[in-house]
Amino acid sequence: xxxxxxxxxxxxxxxxxxxxxxxxxxxxxxxxxxTHFTYxxxxxxxxxxxxxxxxxxxxxxxxxxxxxxxxxxTIVTDPDLDPLYVPQATGPIVTLGNILPxxxxxxxxxLRAEALSDExxxxxxxxxxxxxxxxxxxxxxxxxxPAEDETATGDQAxxxxxxxxxxFFNDDGIIGGCDGQFWLTDTRVGPEGSMQTVFDAxxxxxxxxxxxxxxxxxxxxxxxxxxxxxxxxxLVQTDSVTFDLAFRAVTCESTNPFTEAES
Amino acid sequence: xxxxxxxxxxxxxxxxxxxxxGSVGALSGAGTFAYLSDEERFENxxxxxxxxxxxxCVGGDxxxxxxxxxxxEFPDLEPGDSGTEEIVLTQTGNPAWIWLGSTCPxxxxxxxxxxxxxxxxDCDGTVEKRFDGxxxxxxxxxxxxxxxTDQCLLGEETACITLDWSFPNEPGVEQYAGESLTFTFQFxxxxxxxxxxxxxxxxxxxxxxxxxxxxxxxxxxxTDAEPALLGKVELSEAYPxxxxxxxxxxxxxxxxxxxxxxLPVDDDCEDTGYDIHVTDVTLNPDGxxxxxxxxxxxxxxxxxxxxxxxxxxxxxEELVYDAEDLAPQSNSTExxxxxxxx
Numbered sequence: 188x189x190x191x192x193x194x195x196x197x198x199x200x201x202x203x204x205x206x207x208x209x210x211x212x213x214x215x216x217x218x219x220x221x222t223h224f225t226y227x228x229x230x231x232x233x234x235x236x237x238x239x240x241x242x243x244x245x246x247x248x249x250x251x252x253x254x255x256x257x258x259x260x261t262i263v264t265d266p267d268l269d270p271l272y273v274p275q276a277t278g279p280i281v282t283l284g285n286i287l288p289x290x291x292x293x294x295x296x297x298l299r300a301e302a303l304s305d306e307x308x309x310x311x312x313x314x315x316x317x318x319x320x321x322x323x324x325x326x327x328x329x330x331x332x333p334a335e336d337e338t339a340t341g342d343q344a345x346x347x348x349x350x351x352x353x354x355f356f357n358d359d360g361i362i363g364g365c366d367g368q369f370w371l372t373d374t375r376v377g378p379e380g381s382m383q384t385v386f387d388a389x390x391x392x393x394x395x396x397x398x399x400x401x402x403x404x405x406x407x408x409x410x411x412x413x414x415x416x417x418x419x420x421x422l423v424q425t426d427s428v429t430f431d432l433a434f435r436a437v438t439c440e441s442t443n444p445f446t447e448a449e450s
Numbered sequence: 451x452x453x454x455x456x457x458x459x460x461x462x463x464x465x466x467x468x469x470x471x472g473s474v475g476a477l478s479g480a481g482t483f484a485y486l487s488d489e490e491r492f493e494n495x496x497x498x499x500x501x502x503x504x505x506x507c508v509g510g511d512x513x514x515x516x517x518x519x520x521x522x523e524f525p526d527l528e529p530g531d532s533g534t535e536e537i538v539l540t541q542t543g544n545p546a547w548i549w550l551g552s553t554c555p556x557x558x559x560x561x562x563x564x565x566x567x568x569x570x571x572d573c574d575g576t577v578e579k580r581f582d583g584x585x586x587x588x589x590x591x592x593x594x595x596x597x598x599t600d601q602c603l604l605g606e607e608t609a610c611i612t613l614d615w616s617f618p619n620e621p622g623v624e625q626y627a628g629e630s631l632t633f634t635f636q637f638x639x640x641x642x643x644x645x646x647x648x649x650x651x652x653x654x655x656x657x658x659x660x661x662x663x664x665x666x667x668x669x670x671x672x673t674d675a676e677p678a679l680l681g682k683v684e685l686s687e688a689y690p691x692x693x694x695x696x697x698x699x700x701x702x703x704x705x706x707x708x709x710x711x712x713l714p715v716d717d718d719c720e721d722t723g724y725d726i727h728v729t730d731v732t733l734n735p736d737g738x739x740x741x742x743x744x745x746x747x748x749x750x751x752x753x754x755x756x757x758x759x760x761x762x763x764x765x766x767e768e769l770v771y772d773a774e775d776l777a778p779q780s781n782s783t784e785x786x787x788x789x790x791x792x
Contacts, residue, residue: 236488280492285499287544289644296492319495326502326543331517347498415498417644424543427497435489 236311236436237273239297240280243367245290250280265297265365265408281413288423291414293367295358298409298434300401308400309436311407313376314392314445315355317383319429320348328421335422345426350419351382357395358410365408373410382413382428392435392445400439409434500543503639509535512613518637518652522613525630527559529623532616538573539609539637545602546639547647548609550580552592553634554657559626560586560633566614569598573610585615589633594654602642662765663704663738664788669713669726669746670759672773677759680746681713681722685739693719704738706731713746724754730786740764741788746781753781764789 242249252273280294300309322345329335335346358365360372369375377389401407411432415423435444507514512522512535520537539548550567563585568577580598581588603609613635617623638651666684670677683689685706690698696712696719708731713724725747734740741764746754758773760783769787777784 236490238490240492281494281496283495284497285544286496287499287501287641287643289641294492298490301488323497326500327504328502347496351496413496421501423498424500424502425498427495429493429495432492432494433489434491 236309236434237299237301238434239273239299241295241297241367242280242292243294244283244292249292265406286415288415288419289417291412293413294411295365295367296409296411296432296434297365297406298395298401298436299406300403300436308402308439309396310400310439310441311395312392312435312437312444313355313389313395313409314433314435315386315389316431316433317348317386317428318431319343319427320345320383321427321429322346323425323427326421326424329424332420332422345428346422347415347426347428348383348386349381350423350426351413351415351428352380353382353385353411353413354379355385355389356410356412358408367410367412369410369412376409382430386430392443394443395434401436501546501639501641502542503546503548503637504540504542505637506538506540507535508538509533511535512537515634519634520637521632521634523630523632524615526628527563527617527631528627529617529619532614534615535613537611537613537635537637539603539611541603541605541607541609541639543605545604545642547642547645547651548598548603549595549638549640549651550592550598550611551595551636551638551652551655552589553636554593554655555586555589555633555659557629557631559629559631560584560589562617562620562623562626563631564616564618566612568612568614570610570612571599571601571603571607573608577612585631585633590657590659592635593657595636595638595650595652597647600647603639659736660765662789663734663736663740664706664742665704665763666761667726667742667744668759668761669757670761671755672758673755679716680755680757681724681726682716683711683713683726684717695719696721697725705733706739706742710747723749725749725751729782732786732788734789739788741786743783743786745783756781757783760787762788 239252241251281292283290283292298311300311319342321342322339325335325337330337336344354369355376356369357374357376358367358369360370360374362370362372364373376393376395377385379385395409396407433445437444503518505514505518505520507520511524511533512520514520522535524531524533541548561584564583565585565588566582567580567588569580570577578599581591581596598609598611636652640649640651664685666682666686668682669680671680672678683701683706685701685704687703690701693714696714698711700707700709701711706728708728710725710727713722713726714720715722726744727747728742728744730743731739732741746757748754756779757776760771760776762769762771771783771787775784775787
């Protein structure tokens, strides 16, 4: 990890006004330092965070970084193996339209600091947000479930956010880092529980890099697991959730960018 | 790497040049935040699938009710009647195992009705026989719930279930003429994914089947003017275990096998000194003794006293055979006594 107090002091003093203005222009011409590295303009100003990901569904490979066919999770996301990082996901990552009780899935997200300057460490904050929890109508068996509320309407009336069990963790332990599984040396991010509970608990954002900022070129693996328990039953038939997982990289000494942005 | 180095140099120069401007901006712009930052936002969606089984009843004597049930009602049945009912299943959504259950058998008439249940995936006329036999037996099998096939029914697929029934005109069925019959089938669909077919979509029913075999035999003699009870054999588990001194090997619950047994006075293990020689036994489909023939022997194995009355408890009924029903002036029954028909 690179720590250059002079540079940080300078940048902190600058604020970002100048840096952003010149920074984006300067970086545009930069060559990718890694052969598997694709660089493109980010839609937010300032520093950069590039990403890699690997998705499984019911234990099988589903999708990796922007359509990559690499099926080894660790190669896709482990920073030591020069994974393919991209500056942005070109579309939704998890898009599954027919999940059933007993289903589960995981996403490993590889994050890498691509600072505006070559030595600027970054802190990475994470915030999940539930944007929809829809009922999408009722099937006959669904209506027979005594827990179903036929009168609930609107895009938050569904039952899937309460039924789905999720957990987030820093997949960076000594054992099994970047493998999508939670091991004892990994650290949990937020509580485990229903999607509704976990997302509520993390609604103000949480610092992922609490044990040290990412130096330029340094990576970090983050895991997301979900499961629809086998005993869920008909309550969730055709229900859907839409949700965002947002990662925000800021300078190392910044406070929570999610709460500040809203203040 | 030369490009990178050149870039780094130019960046440093740029930043140095703008340093003062940036500081001013940060100080004057109170309340605004413009830290270096970047956000990566992953948009995701998950939607649960559907699974819905619909049923239609084709035929005059069945109706669909809630919760996957189909009730059959056959009023005023007469020997010789028969018919066919068809159920069309339509599966919507995900592949599913289809299970069939039923209410427990509860009427004697069900033993006289013969049925055949067939399954036709896609309703294309390729019929598999699934169950056949007396309705009583079929309901007993179905009550716990049975998976109809080893193949999942896919979304938008149909299947046809046919129930052919008949009321054969056999000896003994006259007693049921004019009775009506009601029973219910239950269909359930359960997802195939993560399920090898062993998970039931509905709870298994446990049926208590009424015993209908012989539970005791009374032997009466007429050495005096009035019939007098000579002895009584209980066909129960308790009798052999409760009376170890008597020869009871071959006697069980509603069951006895041909052989020679001690004839006890009553329920108290006292031996009459006579033996009952069971010469023939007919078992019912449950393996119980339904009817039997016997003779009475004395302690030397010679013919015992003439019998003029036999009382057999068969199911709930006590069947009484008097002298005219038995072999005249004889120590044996004429043919078997017991269950009226089976």
